[in-house]
Amino acid sequence: MNLPFWVRRAHKWIGLVIGVQALLWMLSGVYMTAISLEVIHGDHLAHVSDAPLERQAERLDVAQLAQIRPGFESFKLKRFLGKEVYELKGGGKASLVDARTGDVLSPLPREQVVARAKDIYQGEAEIREVTWITQAPQEVAKRPVPMWAVRFDDRANTTLYFSPDTGDLLARRHDLWRWFDFLWMFHIMDYDQRTDVNNSLLRVAAGVGLVFALSGAWLVFYSFRRRAQP
Structure with missing residues (x-):
């Protein structure tokens, strides 16, 4: 069994799946930190x-x-x-x-x-x-x-x-609050009520993201270890 091959393949496809959501997490996070809550609250x-x-x-x-x-x-x-x-x-x-x-x-x-x-x-x-x-x-x-x-x-x-x-x-x-609410929906992945920060979809995405990070870390470790071998 070629373990590095399958890890690379899994890492690539997981990255394609989770990459869009990771981008949404970062964009929404930037908006939430850039504008103070006092302004959002109006x-x-x-x-x-x-x-x-x-x-x-x-x-x-x-x-x-x-x-x-x-x-x-x-x-x-x-x-x-x-x-x-x-x-x-x-x-x-x-x-x-x-x-x-x-x-x-x-x-x-x-x-x-x-x-x-x-x-x-x-x-x-x-x-x-x-x-x-x-x-x-x-x-x-x-x-x-x-x-x-x-x-x-x-x-x-x-x-x-x-x-x-x-x-x-x-x-x-107001509009800044409405944008916050819209991005918050993507941030917590609750597309219905926009209030459940512990929903199943978010847990699955977080778990997949963890697998992506661990597979990437393993590939980095494997790459350096392979180069170190004579």
Whole structure:
């Protein structure tokens, strides 16, 4: 049996098979290291910075909240569009209530979502489109629906996603993030959900790559050993 012949042949064909994926690993890795995560996360595009709450202010008490939303399990006081609101949670649902008047604000209408988006957006572009989302697109697949999507007419094609129940910013998406997500799909070889870093395809590719590296190392060792022989 000519072992060096078969090792060379296996090394060549494995290289042809795994070479494309190895190139994708390197290209995606370069992109991920070249651009900081802060930029990918879009912190420079939208920033939530609420003013501090007043220590002494006229607000509804817990008993009054219970009348508005019977059976609520928790609440949080926060600012929303310049006024204090309660965020009430219970039964897997959340809603906003004006902290002074008791008016229920949820679900938020389009006008308030637009005002919220303009308030936290850090750019100067105008809003291009506002969409009510009932089926989450791939870029926000894990976010709860329904949601509002506010798209800005800037170079990055920025899209801000908001909860209609709490007004919270659910996600920032822009072109650099979308390229990151696209390359991440190739990097972890999860072409469906783009989240499983321990999938079978990746394990097989890593194993084949290891065989390629070991066969190459063996061939190098064999070549030097053969040259050393008289």
